[in-house]
Amino acid sequence: MEKESSKPSSIPEKKHSTVSSPSHSHDAASVRKHLDVHSPRKQQAVRSETPKHYKGLLISLIVVLAVIVLYNFVVMQSLNKKVSTEVEKAKEAAKPALISVTAIYPADCAVCKDLTTAIQKIKGLNVNVTSSEDMVAGSLDAQALIEKYAIKKLPALVIKGDVDKLAQAGLEKKEDALIFAEPEPPYYDLEQDDVVGDVTATIIKDSSCTKCADLAPLVAQLGRSGIAITETKQIELASSAGQQLVKRYSIKQVPALLFSSDAAAYPIIVGAWPQVGSVENDGTFVLRQQNPPYLELPSRKLVGLVDVVYLTDQSCTECYDVNAHRQILTGFGISFAKEETIDVSTTRGDELVKQYTITKVPTVIISGYLSTYRGFDEVWKNVGSVESDGSYVFRNMEAMRGAAYKDLSTGKIVGVAPPQAQ
Missing domain, CATH: 3.40.30 (Glutaredoxin)
Structure with missing residues (x-):
């Protein structure tokens, strides 16, 4: 058998496609874009746009700063003007007030007080009296001023000139003048036509x-x-x-x-x-x-006299002077009907000690119309007692401010410093 030929069979050759995949297409576009941005032409375009943006911002800032500077300038000018005005006002206020003083006196009032004190007080202010005149009520000039300024009492002062600088108590502003028309009594009342x-x-x-x-x-x-x-x-x-x-x-x-x-x-x-x-x-x-x-009245009975007993102990030479009580009573305006000094060693003295339970001497016993002396009872309640028979007995020795006295219950002298050791 003949062997089949070993030559390969003819197989059509595949042609490579030139169509790219989607991913590859995207990457290519990015690359192109990147290249475009960094291209010399594109960079020049970006550089040309950037200064325009900052230039607009810079202009805006300059405008704002200019407005602020202008505002501050206007404010400072206003403040300077105001300060200057106040300084000028202060300078003007510091200047003496230029005034004229006219005194109007009643025609017939010998007891009326003059205006010397009031005028001197005004002259003691920051003033320059350019003229001074005295007038008597009844004259034409005086009557004109009285009517113009509705003056009711005399004597009176009419002050003209820089009156706004003299806003003082006792001066009343009327039209273009300051009026002093509240004199101390006695004065002449024009409405009553009489001295008050x-x-x-x-x-x-x-x-x-x-x-x-x-x-x-x-x-x-x-x-x-x-x-x-x-x-x-x-x-x-x-x-x-x-x-x-x-x-x-x-x-x-x-x-x-x-x-x-x-x-x-x-x-x-x-x-x-x-x-x-x-x-x-x-x-x-x-x-x-x-x-x-x-x-x-109508009894004609004499009221206000008092009787005084000064109770002493002659054996106490260190004791305070009982006459100090008389000086105090006289200070109250008390009038004496009878005064007597009695020693505790006498029968009468012993009776008084027992009658009023007196334990300290010297003292004073007062009887009579003491309640008619205003303020005396209020003071006495702090220094003594008022007995059932109406007598006033001094008992508060502390009120004598450390003066020596004798304690009858102990026989000792109180308030005397012991002798110093040699």
């Missing part, structure tokens, strides 16, 4: 009462305090005028003191009077809280 504060004092007394208090010193003291008491009348209780006043004002104590209605012009009188007296329907001020001694 010209006080008359009337004392009703009984000259036969030699122990009665004298009110004349009180009137003089009030006059020295600034009250213009231009007349003081003294009327006897037994006289017709005295009896009429006692009846009209229901007076229960003599001596009595009355002030005319002009006393109402004085704050010191108005403030204190409710505690010491009354103001009647006609304006009269009647003193009703008298300092004793005085006569009670």
Whole structure:
């Protein structure tokens, strides 16, 4: 048999496909993109766009800074202007005020106070008085000022000029002037056409009462305090005028003191009077809280005298002087009817020691109208006792501030330092 030929059979050759797979296609695109970015042309484009972006931002910042600088400049200019204005105001305020002073006095008021004190006070301020003039009410110029500024009381001051620099108490701004029209009494009231504060004092007394208090010193003291008491009348209780006043004002104590209605012009009188007296329907001020001694009406009984016993121990030479009590009582204005000094060694002294249970001497025993002395009872409750018979007995030796006394229960002297050792 013939052997089959060993030549290989003809097999068509496969051609390689040129189509790439998807993954290979993506990688190629990335490479191309990367190459494009880093290509010289692309880099030049990026570089050309970057400065434009920063340039816009830089311009914005410059604009903002310019606005801030401009704002600060405007604010500083405003502040500088304001400071300059305030400095100028301060300088102007520091300059003396240029003023003119016109004093207007009533035509007929001998008791009215002058304006010397008020004028000196004004001149003591930061002022330069360019002119000063005195006028009398009734003159044409004075009347014109009185009407223009509605002045009600005289004397008065009219101040013109730099009045805004003189905003002082007691000066009232009216139109272009400062007015001082609240003078101290006595003054002339233009509406009443009369003097206000010209006080008359009337004392009703009984000259036969030699122990009665004298009110004349009180009137003089009030006059020295600034009250213009231009007349003081003294009327006897037994006289017709005295009896009429006692009846009209229901007076229960003599001596009595009355002030005319002009006393109402004085704050010191108005403030204190409710505690010491009354103001009647006609304006009269009647003193009703008298300092004793005085006569009670209608009985004419003398009220306010006291009897004093100074109780001592002659054996105690170191003890304080019992007369110190007299000085204290006199300080309260107390008037004495009878005074006596008694030693504890005497029969009368021993009786007093036992009657009032006295344990310490020296001391004082007082009887009489002590309750009529204002304030005395309030003080006494801290230093002594009031007995059942109305007598006042001093007991608080500590009130004598360390003074030596004798303790009758022990016979020892208290308050004396022991002798120093040699």
